Amino acid sequence: MFGLPQSTELNRQLPKKSIYSKFRLNTADRTKFDADIRKLTIIGEVSPATINIAAGENVAVFYVVLVSLRTQDYDKKNIALLSKLIDQNMLFSLEYEGKARLAVFRTRLLHSKWIPIQELNIKLTGLNLDAVWENIIAQVGNVEIEQGRTLDEQLVIDEEREKLRRQIERLERQARSEKQPRRKFELVQEIKRLSKS
Numbered sequence: 001m002f003g004l005p006q007s008t009e010l011n012r013q014l015p016k017k018s019i020y021s022k023f024r025l026n027t028a029d030r031t032k033f034d035a036d037i038r039k040l041t042i043i044g045e046v047s048p049a050t051i052n053i054a055a056g057e058n059v060a061v062f063y064v065v066l067v068s069l070r071t072q073d074y075d076k077k078n079i080a081l082l083s084k085l086i087d088q089n090m091l092f093s094l095e096y097e098g099k100a101r102l103a104v105f106r107t108r109l110l111h112s113k114w115i116p117i118q119e120l121n122i123k124l125t126g127l128n129l130d131a132v133w134e135n136i137i138a139q140v141g142n143v144e145i146e147q148g149r150t151l152d153e154q155l156v157i158d159e160e161r162e163k164l165r166r167q168i169e170r171l172e173r174q175a176r177s178e179k180q181p182r183r184k185f186e187l188v189q190e191i192k193r194l195s196k197s
Helices: 016-023 027-036 076-085 129-141 151-177 181-196
Strands: 009-013 037-046 062-069 089-096 099-106 108-111
Touching (some): 016 076, 062 129, 076 099, 108 129, 151 181
Parallel strands (some): 062 089
């Protein structure tokens, strides 16, 4: 299963009804959740009891949760909601019609690209579960940690870069459609200023 040792395998259903009742989701949230998610199953537990890696200071165990989706265009808020409601470190395997992607929540929802299920592979690298968990987050979110930065610092920097990129793209579209030469010039100057930062 995803390249994880057989000793980590579990097969425990996570009933949606128990999530609804335990966390008192309102009808609208329940409807959205049910429209996107068919079934939840805990398929793996990575801990010192299941593999030969020491517990970390912050991470003693994490779970691999299979999320069978009803649609590939799911609302990412539902996965983030699951992460926030259940106070555990969870790696989600989101599956839809033979394809899968990994997702994990760390300050925001990170996810990998859609690939065929049989190609899905989780690499456990690190000396303890803190390091293993951070490496999985970096692997799933395709985060390259720059020298001297922590994972959280890098996530903030990457998010700021992404916001800046989207802002530049928006301004470029605006500049292309602008008819007034003076306004177009102002937009181009703003794009140049943002590109330098």
